[in-house]
Amino acid sequence: MAPHMEPITDASAWTAEDLERDSSWRFSLTHQQQDDMGKALHLVKERGLQFPEITKDDFPLPSLTETLQSFLHELRDGRGLTVLSGFPIDGYDLQDLEILYWGLCTHLGTGVTQNKEAGLIHYITDGALAPQNGARILGKPTPSALHVDLSDCAGLLCVRQAPDDPRSLAASSMTVYNEILRQHPEYLSRLYEGFIWNRVDTYPNETPFSNFKIPAFSAVDGVVTCRFHPGWIKGGMKKAEQVLTDSETEIFDFIAETAQKNSFAFPLHKGDLVFFNNYTVFHGKEGYEPIEDEDQKRVLLRIWLDLPNVRPFADEGSVRYGVVRHGKMGWTAADLLAGNHNTPHRRRADHVPEVH
DSSP states (O other): OOOOOSOOOSTTSOOHHHHHHOOTTEEEOOHHHHHHHHHHHHHHHHHTOOGGGOOGGGSOOGGGHHHHHHHHHHHHHSOSEEEEEOOOOTTOOHHHHHHHHHHHHTTTOEEEOOSTTOOSSEEEOSSTTSOTTSOTTTTOSSOEEEEOOSSSEEEEEEEEOOTTOOOEEEEEHHHHHHHHHHHOGGGHHHHHHOBOOBOOSOOTTSOSBOSSOBOSEEEETTEEEEOOOHHHHHHHHHHTTOOOOHHHHHHHHHHHHHHHHTOEEEOOOTTOEEEEETTTEEEEEOOOOOOOOGGGSOEEEEEEEEOTTOOOOSSIIIIITTTTOBTTBSOBHHHHHHTGGGSOOOBOTTSOBOOO
């Protein structure tokens, strides 16, 4: 595939100054909308539904229809970074918050599993709520480098922030793309070729790394998509007994430095819900002081969503699903309820996940 060689000029290629100047990527819940969420929660609990059983129809949010459509438009077609403030936290236990969070997300897209435990909601914390078999680095006080997650988008609900208030970080991968095009267009052919990715907790018939390459950047109909995570790539290469070449290391370093240089830091407080479009935005966080008191530990709830009509793909099987559909990861709630996650994902003859 020949690289797209034109700069990206739409809203997805932004700088920190752009976001500071125009805050239309920020949304807030009104009291009426918070009340509607509480009513929907009551309906779900009356019926005895567990959160994976909840569909959009089970969780009516009439006063949020317009807000969520604007939210979804900004996420898919705008900056790819959205923050919704005023999510109700006080007065609800964690089980209630899971229902409220999942219920809201059913109006945006389809949640998918994101860890070895086939979890649909992942607790980002270093405390007792952390998944027992999740990624060991998640939730630690150390800084988190800018990266993408493996679904269409990642949502983080702040239930409790650390006392020293670390900021979240975001950077436009489309702005990074423009800088590659401007400064080092020779990098693009290697990035379009792609890399193998690590896999975790695979089924016996699945290789421990992707046995096909996933493009770090790809394009179709002028729409550029990013799929770049150094940790997952290097992890796959290590299992394959490969190492980055000097020229590949130079590319990885340039992307990391350019993303950091163009990053935007913003607070994430209790009741803030942030979503990142993983095809256009890198995200991370600042470090913070370790906390021993369990009642003060930072707690975020993460949901991975697939979004309807998210974008065109050069090859949907490899670009969209090649990084996530393995082992217990990348399954929908309907898949879990049907027990589909107990067998491997279906694959094409070239080992790329099937689109279904």
